[in-house]
Amino acid sequence: MLSLPATLTQDHARECLEQLTDGLQAEAAQVVVDAAELRQFDSSALAVLLALRRECARAGKHFAVQGLPQRLRDLATLYGIEGLLPAA
Known part of the structure; x- marks a missing residue:
């Protein structure tokens, strides 16, 4: 499991x-990003998650987020991208 910083x-x-x-290289076919520790963020956090999602797709791995x-x-809903960040 990968984790976002605070x-x-x-x-x-x-x-x-x-x-x-x-x-990402060490992760299995299902990549789960743990966002539970995330406390201070801006829209860049969404950009990072979306970029990681693209990397997972390129590597043929499924992407999910927990603890968002x-x-x-x-904010993801406001931008209309909530469907791109599936819950684990």
Whole structure:
């Protein structure tokens, strides 16, 4: 399982995505991202999750998210992308 950090803003997005992408290699066919520790974030968190989803698709792996904070879920709904972040 991959985990998001407590803080994921624009300042941290590139580094976070690189770490998650590196960790993707060790994951099985189902990649679950744990977002339970995420406390401080902006829309960059959604961009990171969507980019990781694309990487999973390229690798032929299924993507899911667990523990998505309600505020981030609401933001995904506002942007119309909630269906791209399936719950684990």
